[in-house]
Amino acid sequence: MKTVDEYFACNVFSKHEMQKYLPNSVFKKLNQVMEYGEPLPAEIADVVANAMKDWAMEKGATHYTHWFQPMTGITAEKHDAFINPTGENSILSDFRGKELIKGEPDASSFPSGGLRATFEARGYTAWDPTSYAFVKDKTLYIPTLFCSYDGSALDKKTPLLRSIEALNDSAIRLFDLMGYNVKKINITVGPEQEYFLIDEKMYKQRIDLMVTGRTLFGCAPVKGQELDDHYFGNIDERVKAFMEEVDEELWKLGVFAKTEHKEVAPCQFEIAPVYTSTNLANDQNQLTMEVLQKCAKHHGFVCLLHEKPFDGINGSGKHNNWSFSTDEGENMLEPGDSPQDNIRFLTVLTAIIKAVDEYQDLLRISVASAGNDHRLGGNEAPPAIISIYLGEELTAILKAIEEGSEYVDQIDKKLELGLQVLPSLAKDSTDRNRTSPFAFTGNKFEFRMLGSNLNISCPNTILNTIVAEEFDQFSTELECYPEHKRTEALIQIIRRTLKEHNRICFSGNGYSDSWKEEAKRRGLLELKSTADALPHYTDPKNLSLFEKHNVYSPQELYARENILLLNYYQVIIIEAKTMVYMLRKEILPAIFDYEAKLAQIIQTKKACGIQAPMEEKILKQINEPLEIVSEHVGTLERLIETPLENEKIMARFACDELLPLMETIRRLTDLIEKNVSKSDWPLPDYNDMLFKSF
Known part of the structure; x- marks a missing residue:
């Protein structure tokens, strides 16, 4: 039996494999392409492609695919065989550089948000050499970008790579002014992934789960998560077998899957990897979600990645642990051992505080979806109000810096910025605040608002870009000072910035009503719904930000706003149609049958001179x-057919008209479910799904 280190990344065309299959000179050039984003020299493209093909075929691959991430939020692929005919009955396995570097899938049916007309079908995929190719299901997967005929980004990956370049350039500029010789920074992410498992047989009896990913009906189970007995509990044998298969599949694909445990809600679990470079982490998280769902079927489960599949119990999120380091491996979000290094740490920290405050809207937009709206602020996930949690010790230090006062830590070490060493900050020097959307956790920031099925590229694209902007602003100001005065100037920038942006820092209970009032007084945004948030995407300051850093053109940003608004509307329309279908075809007929049974019992008893008060009450x-549900379902059917002019109106209509009515219908139907016998109710109930799945 092989150990994990013997087969880890065995299905990845890693640098180790490249060295084995490529001439040394070609490997060195390809390594430069991967490390520094240099273009692939045309003269080595065929050599790389042929080596990749030979390696993949030895792994059993017969096809290759350009694997990309369109604006659907999931991945896409078109498979081509390696074969080329050499005669009527003969073939040659072949794969050329031009096939590796560029593909041409039909782009007409992918969302474009108006970047091109539907009849303009041409789209291109371009190899992304910064993310490793891999073999899966007898196919060589080549991570690629996806763009339109005119070069506009039609995917999630291209803007992410642009934002990585923007933050890299801005960081190098700032650190150079501070006296650091940094050639490159490495932005890293570790996305913790939550999910539900339920029995496949029950899943197939719930069309709402199959079509929408969440239950549109269902009264509360007799037991939920109130005893806190599921969290970190003993893992059932069937689930453990599933997890073991998931780990093995992910390890073969080079994913650093490390932690797994039961989560808070019944049937809820989490898998967490070790952090890795942002682009690779994004690709690997897409693979993780795919592997979770594929392996679940092998064990009679269905893996639910919806943010809120069950009403009244915790939904599933995805914590995005974000940080960056220099090419020498120095973490920029970790205090150093010298005054100068600590000024760098404080500069980075202050820039992030400023970025989060000035671009609250973008961070909220980055996690906005119809599903996540059900989860955010539900006493299980951060609220929709953006704030930063820094911990007691760091908050006290920043306050002392802001006020120009003395700070003395627990071991009587004084802080005088620029003269003394910053007090050592233990990673666990303070408690965690699970209600905080954006929390500092020792040497990284944990962005906790992401929904379970979200593609992590957008949140990280925005994080990278807004921090790049603040670095640039700091650099522009520092460049006005001679070198010997820059430390003093930087101290003043830090103090001024903290005074201007400390409103975004909050250490209290984000779930409380008092925080909503306080946040309003502070001038913080509360964008409760996706319909509230998305129209801010193309605010002038945001258009300017993304265009300046070459992350999105104005046209690309407007396209994304339109795509997301339309998606929000379409998701809710599909839910509304599913709700009507379930009522008309399943729930109402079952209720009528049960009422008829009750009426017959009442009539029989009375014919015998026996009163039936309980039956009459039920x-x-x-x-x-x-009667109210019957009336409302007709209204909902009419609303579904309402013609609407544009995406913003559609989103507002879905939020203000459809969702409240659907919620009313659900509550009334759930009330009826409580009074109908289990044998007469047509759907597996919450007790079945949450407690009979294992």
Whole structure:
């Protein structure tokens, strides 16, 4: 039996494999392409492609695909065989540099947000050599970018790579002014992934789960998560077998899957990797979600990645642990051992505080979706109000710096910025605040608002870009000072910035109503819904930001706003149609049958001179809400057919008209479910799905 280190990344065309299959001179050139983003020299493209093909075929691959991430938020692929005919009955396995570097899938059916007309079908995929190719299911997967005929980005990956370049350039500029010789920074992410497992047989009896990913009906189970007995509990044998298969599949693909455990809600679990470079982490998280869902079927489960599949219990999120380091491996979010290094740490920290404050809207937009709206602020996830948690010790230090006062830590070490060493900050020097959307956790920031099924590229694209902007602003100001005065100037920048942007820092309970009032007083945004948030995408300051850093053109940003608004509307419309279908085809007929049974019992008893008060009471408790539901379902059917002019109006309509009515219908139907016998209810209930799946 092989150990993990013997087969880890065995299905990845890693640098180790490249060295084995490529001439040394070609490997060195390809390594430069991967490390520094240099273009692939045309003269070595065929050599690289042929080596990749030979390696993949030895792994059993017969096809290759350009694997890309369109604006659907999931991955896409078109498979081509390696074969080329050499005669009527003969073939040659072949793969050329031009096939490696560029592909041409049909782009007409992918969302474009108006970047091109539907009849303009041409789209291109371009190899991304910074993310490793891999073999899966007898196919060589080549990570690629996806763009339109005119070069506009039609995917999630291209803007992410642009933002990485923007932050790299801005950081090098700032650090150079501070006296550091940094050639490159490495931005890293570790996305923790939450998910639910339920029995496949029950899943197939719930069309709402199959079509929308969440239950549109279902009254609360007799037991939820109130005993806190599921969290970190003993893992069932069937689930453990599933997790073991997931780990093995991910390890073969080079994913650093490390931690797995039961989460808070029944049937809920988490898998977390070790952090890696942002672009690779993004690709690997897409693979992780795919492997979770594929392996679940092998064990009779279905893996649910919706943010809120079950009402009334915790939904699933994805914590985005973000940091960056120099080419020498120095973490920029970790205090150093010298005054100068600590000024660098404080500069980076202050720039991030300023970025989060000035671009609250963009961070909220980056996690906005119809599903995540059900989760955010639900006493299980951060609220929709953006704030930063720094911990007690660091908050106290920053306050002392801001006020120009003395700070003395627990071991009587004084802080005088620029003269003394910053007090050592233990990674666990303070408690965690699970209600904080954006929390400093020792040497990284944890962005906790992401939903379970979100492609992490957008949040990280925005994080990278807004921090790049603040670095540039600091650099522009520092460049006005001679070198010997820059430390003093930087101290003043830090103090001024903290005074201007400390409103975004909050250490209290983000779930409390008092925080909402306080946040309003501070001038912080509360964008409760996706419909509230998305129209801010193309605010003038945001258009200017992304264009300046070459992350999105104005046209690309407008396109994304339109795509996301339309997606929000379409998701809710599909949910509304599913709700009507379930009511008309399944739930209402079952209720009518049960009412008929009750009426027959009442009639029989009375014919025998026996009163039936309990049956009459139950019948009344069913019929009163049923009459309202019957009326509302007709209204919902009419609303679904409402013609609407544009994406913003569609999103507002879905938020203000459809969702409230759907919520009312659900509550009334759930009330009826409580009074209908289990044998007569047509759907597996919450007790079945949450406690009979294992």
